[in-house]
Each structure stands twice: as structure tokens, then as C-alpha cells.
Amino acid sequence: MLTALFLSISSLFYSATPDSVCTVQSAPSFEPFEDSQWQIGALIFGNPGQLDPCWSRSDTTGFYWTPFVGSTSGTWTGPNFGVGGSGKYLYTSPSSGPSSTSLITPRYYVAPLDTPAVEFYTHIYDGPFGGGGFNSFVVDCDTGNGWFSIQTISTSSQTSKNSPWDARNIYLEPFRADTMRFKFTVNRASNAYLKVGFDEFSIRDTTCQSFSSPFSYNGSGFTRNFSVVSPQLNYTYFWYFGDGASSQGLTSTHTYASTGTYTVNLVTTSDCGRIDSSQGTIQICSPIQPVISSTITGNTVSFTAQGSGLTNASWSFGDGATSTSLNPTHTYASSGVYVVQLSTSNSCGEISSTVDTLFICDVLVPEFTAQILTTNAQGMTVQFDAQVSLGNIQSYQWSFGDNTTGVGKTVTKTYIIPGLNYIVTLTTVDSCGQSLSIAKPLTQVSVPDTDMPGLFVYPNPAQDRIFLASPLSHGFLFGQIFHPSGKQVAFLPRGTAEWDIRYLSPGMYYLVLTFSDQRTTVPLIVAQP
Known part of the structure; x- marks a missing residue:
């Protein structure tokens, strides 16, 4: 039993070719900064204490990492205790000097780990007197070809020295190698009095949880805008639009070349290396550009919804009446000005609207x-x-x-x-x-009535004959018909009530009636038979 247990534990910390214990260390590994190699310096500036010899720091004067226990001095920055409430931790001693300081781990052999991750705790309290002094906490990695950044921390949850520490986790799958080392750098404002805590560093195997990455889209015509519904930090997203095109990012805009049905695939890789895909089918239709065509007949209008790909229409005729026909006919109750609105949709469900102004008038009948x-x-x-x-x-x-x-x-x-x-x-x-x-x-045309009361000449215009009607008191002595040239063409004896005019050529004549006390002239029109 003891032998088996010893072999099992030894296999966890096996190093392929460790040059020394400080060059390549086995993973998983846990560093709580508690053993005697982490020595606390003097409580005054200028004594940085000592680190584990496998760890290193960029500075030991001015602004540097140093071990500590309990509450840091000052009331507006630094922690009051380690992660567990007691024990050692590291913090940045904030004397004058550089604006950044770095802490570097040993190199670790991580090849045996299935889903490696770095975990640690930070305490970043930038209180009211030193407020604004904290700029960033940067985590870099070196896999043998130089340093590159894997995470930048710019916010924290600490509001006092007693605030709990923040747990940090960085999955290493996207940039893993057989051996890896890490650098933790705090950047501050010039000479800012800033104490950042660092505790319980570990590199170990983790479980890469399953996930889903739904996406949404909008747009019309040939263009669609895609976006991840719930994006996650340090996840990568690749879009495949179903027409051979692809893109990378949390959001993407794609314009299709033609109408049709396309399957869009979103492939997501999590920060621990797990891959998931989400699919959706979209339909691309031609853009809708509806036009109102109308034919007006009196108060009745025949409408036509014109445009490519229209499947539905909704009309508002401006007088409260509506229709869902593509080509409706509507009769207005009265003349007036009406604003007609047409809303249309296509098979993709895209909606577009247009308006037109109609002038409805009563039936036009000229007469004079x-x-x-x-x-x-x-x-x-x-x-x-x-x-x-x-x-x-x-x-x-x-x-x-x-x-x-x-x-x-x-x-x-x-x-x-x-x-x-x-x-x-x-x-x-x-x-x-x-x-x-x-x-x-x-x-x-008609001619004016004579100005003599009781005298009637009809019909006027006339074709065959005319009739004269007059009371006895207004009986004329004789009558004469004159051509406009002044030539007399007819004589009407006294008492004439009817006169044949068929021998007169069509045209304008004047009938002159002579009474005992006056004469009156009536224009007479002889019309074409």
C-alpha cells in the first residue's frame, strides 16, 4: 500500500529531463508561499526579504515584490491578511522607483496535464488616498521563445483592506507547450503608493466544462449581422457563413452574393481548449423596394403593390379603411387628399413600407x-x-x-x-x-328673352318655323326679319302667330316687331335642319 501510494504521487511530479529543481519543475504544482525559503524582510523600506530561489523578481529596491504576513502598513492599500485569513503572501512594496515590477516563476513541465491551468489570488485595493495609482496586472507566459501576454487584469473587487481576495484562473490549452513559465507584472502610476497582494499560486489539471454558444443575427436584403449571444473572455469564435466565406470575432457582418438558403456555423474554442459548434439556417431574399401604383376613376381607386418578391401586403388608405390584398380596390366616400401607406413583406419576413398621396375628386363634367x-x-x-x-x-x-x-x-x-x-x-x-x-x-346656344313682358318667340334656335305669343294689349302692328347685313328677308303681317322659316339659310337673323308705341328686336337663330 505504501509503495503504491508513493509511485502514484511520484508520477504526478515527474519531470522528463530536469536540469535542476529550479529550471524545470513538475506539474501539477502548488505554491502557498509558506515555507522558510520565503523570508519576510524588515518592516521598513529597503529590506526586500527573500524569495524561494526558484522564483525571481525584477527589482529589490524601490518598487518590488516581497513576502509578508498579517496586515500591511497604511489604511488605503494592501491586504490585512492572506487568502486563508492567515499565513504568508506576497505584495508589492511601494517605495519610489520604477512604475512596474515583475515576479517570475520557475519553468514547469506541463505535458502530462490534460487541461492545464494557472490559478492564483490577487488583492488589489487602491484606496481613496492612493486612488488611481493602479494601472494593470499583466500575466505573461514563456514557452521557450520569449514572453507573450496571456491575460491583463485592470479591475478588482476590493474596496477595503479587509475585502476577500479575487480567485484568478487562466486555461493554458490555447498556447500550451511541454514547458512553461509565468511572469506577473504590476503597473502603477508614477511613484503611486500601491500594495498589490499575490497568494496561492498553482498550475494543475482542470476539468474543461461543456458549453454552448448560441448566436443571433439581423439585417435585410443580402446583408446579415451576426453576434454571439453570451460571449466569454478568452474564447475564440469562427464563423462559417455557408457560402464558402468565413470570419473570426464576437461579431461579424457578411453580405451574400445571391438569394438562397444558407447554413451558418459558429465554431467556438473555450479558454481550456474545448470546441463546440452552433448552427442556424437563414434565408436570403432580394431587397424589398415596394412601389404604389394606382388608377383613379372618380372616387374609386385600383391599387397595385409593385416590387420583386412580395408575398404579403398591408394597406392603409388614409380614411380609416385597410386591406391585406396585394391589389385592392377602394372607393372613398368623399373627395379630398389621402395619404396611402403600403407595408410589404417577402418570404424572409423582411418588412418595407412606402407612402403615396392621392387627390380624390368628384366626377368631372364640363358644361356651359x-x-x-x-x-x-x-x-x-x-x-x-x-x-x-x-x-x-x-x-x-x-x-x-x-x-x-x-x-x-x-x-x-x-x-x-x-x-x-x-x-x-x-x-x-x-x-x-x-x-x-x-x-x-x-x-x-340660347338667346336672351325679349325685354318686352308677355312676348315669347320660340323655339329659338329654330329649324322649320317660329311661334309668336303676345297678349292682345301687346299685339304688334307688323313684323320684319332682317339679315345681319341689314337686308329684310321676311315681312310678318299683324296678328301672325306662326311663321315658316324653312326658306331661310341657317344663321343669325333679327326679328323686329313694331307696336303702336315701340319697336323691339329679338335675335333669331335659324339652325341646321
Whole structure:
């Protein structure tokens, strides 16, 4: 039993080719700084004490590592006790001198360890009077080719000299070699009064726990942004995007060249060397650029959602009504200005929106009437009136058929040459920008009623015959029909109530009725049969 136990313990500390006990030491190894080789110096500056001969330090004057026990002097920096509440530990003696000091371990043979790690404790209390003096605690490693940094400590949990120590653990798998040694360096502000504690150093085998590394992503179109959900210190992350591209880091942005379905793989290596992978399938769709197309007919609008890859649409028509059809038709209750919003999505679930402004107007119906006011040597004066037109009309534009124009709802036009062969065109434009025209010849216009009460001449315009109606008190003595040139073309005897005009050419004439006390003139239009 004793022999077996001795062999088992000896195998743990076996060194392949140890030149001396101080050049290569076996791992696992534990150093609590308790044996007699760690000698405490004087309590005053200038006596650094002694270290184990296998350990070394960069300085023994000014700012240096030294063994101690119990409470360090001063109230604003340093520990009051070791990790276990008693026993020796090392701390930095803060006299004037360099701004950094280093402690170097022996070289250890770690090849037999499956998952090697360095463990130690620190006490970094940078109190109110020395506040800001601590810069960093750097851990370096040398595997035979020089020093390289494996961890930098810049924060601590100590708020007083009595605060518990911080346990530190560094897995060595990412940079392991057969032999390794370590250097612990404290960096301070110039001449800062800083006492950093260091205790219970060990290098040993540890268990590399399993883990998972979920990731998330966002983005649209061809670009996706990836990130690790719960990143861990000293872990490495490699991204494989499923299209042959890859990247390293906690986050990564990747742009795919084409649409399709891709499997993304995140490979994570922990600080103790364990490897895990997480996979996810993503779909890449073409970017959505929706466009609203519309056709307006009165108050009814036919909408079309245009764009590549659209699978769903959500419409808001601006009057409280909605639709989920890709191509809806909507009828507005009244004219007005409406802001239409379209939200679309594709098969990837990506959403994009756009808006358009619609002007809805009542049905546009241009119409006008005209009256010949006078015909004389100065010409023929006609009044045009478009107030019977329907719609949200903003402008009225006239073309009078003689190469002249006018604007306005009601206009008066004087033709230099009287006649009924003019074609008058009215163009109306509404608030929606729609325009519509109507053209009418003067033969379809009305003439003013005579100013003699009780006298009626109808129809006017006429084609075959005219009728005259007048009370006896206003009976005319005789009547005459004149051409605009002044030539008399007909004579109506007293008491005439009906007169045949089929022999008259279409055009403008004047009916002059003579009464006992006055004469009255009525413009008469003979229309085309």
C-alpha cells in the first residue's frame, strides 16, 4: 500500500529531463508561499526579504515584490491578511522607483496535464488616498521563445483592506507547450503608493466544462449581422457563413452574393481548449423596394403593390379603411387628399413600407351655356357661362373658335364677324389634375328673352318655323326679319302667330316687331335642319 501510494504521487511530479529543481519543475504544482525559503524582510523600506530561489523578481529596491504576513502598513492599500485569513503572501512594496515590477516563476513541465491551468489570488485595493495609482496586472507566459501576454487584469473587487481576495484562473490549452513559465507584472502610476497582494499560486489539471454558444443575427436584403449571444473572455469564435466565406470575432457582418438558403456555423474554442459548434439556417431574399401604383376613376381607386418578391401586403388608405390584398380596390366616400401607406413583406419576413398621396375628386363634367347679347356694327357679343359644370374644378379655359382664348367661369366674348359657325371649346381642370373638354357650336346656344313682358318667340334656335305669343294689349302692328347685313328677308303681317322659316339659310337673323308705341328686336337663330 505504501509503495503504491508513493509511485502514484511520484508520477504526478515527474519531470522528463530536469536540469535542476529550479529550471524545470513538475506539474501539477502548488505554491502557498509558506515555507522558510520565503523570508519576510524588515518592516521598513529597503529590506526586500527573500524569495524561494526558484522564483525571481525584477527589482529589490524601490518598487518590488516581497513576502509578508498579517496586515500591511497604511489604511488605503494592501491586504490585512492572506487568502486563508492567515499565513504568508506576497505584495508589492511601494517605495519610489520604477512604475512596474515583475515576479517570475520557475519553468514547469506541463505535458502530462490534460487541461492545464494557472490559478492564483490577487488583492488589489487602491484606496481613496492612493486612488488611481493602479494601472494593470499583466500575466505573461514563456514557452521557450520569449514572453507573450496571456491575460491583463485592470479591475478588482476590493474596496477595503479587509475585502476577500479575487480567485484568478487562466486555461493554458490555447498556447500550451511541454514547458512553461509565468511572469506577473504590476503597473502603477508614477511613484503611486500601491500594495498589490499575490497568494496561492498553482498550475494543475482542470476539468474543461461543456458549453454552448448560441448566436443571433439581423439585417435585410443580402446583408446579415451576426453576434454571439453570451460571449466569454478568452474564447475564440469562427464563423462559417455557408457560402464558402468565413470570419473570426464576437461579431461579424457578411453580405451574400445571391438569394438562397444558407447554413451558418459558429465554431467556438473555450479558454481550456474545448470546441463546440452552433448552427442556424437563414434565408436570403432580394431587397424589398415596394412601389404604389394606382388608377383613379372618380372616387374609386385600383391599387397595385409593385416590387420583386412580395408575398404579403398591408394597406392603409388614409380614411380609416385597410386591406391585406396585394391589389385592392377602394372607393372613398368623399373627395379630398389621402395619404396611402403600403407595408410589404417577402418570404424572409423582411418588412418595407412606402407612402403615396392621392387627390380624390368628384366626377368631372364640363358644361356651359351661351347667350348672344348684342349684334351690331361693332360685332356680335356672346356671354359664356360654365357654372353648370360639375366637379372640383380649379380652372376654366375657353377657346372661342376664332383663334382667341379666355379664362374664367363666366366670360364675355365679342366676335368681330357675327356668325354661328364658331365652335367653342371649354376645358376644365380639377384639383386632382384631371382635365376634360366639351365643344359646342354657337347654333346650340340660347338667346336672351325679349325685354318686352308677355312676348315669347320660340323655339329659338329654330329649324322649320317660329311661334309668336303676345297678349292682345301687346299685339304688334307688323313684323320684319332682317339679315345681319341689314337686308329684310321676311315681312310678318299683324296678328301672325306662326311663321315658316324653312326658306331661310341657317344663321343669325333679327326679328323686329313694331307696336303702336315701340319697336323691339329679338335675335333669331335659324339652325341646321
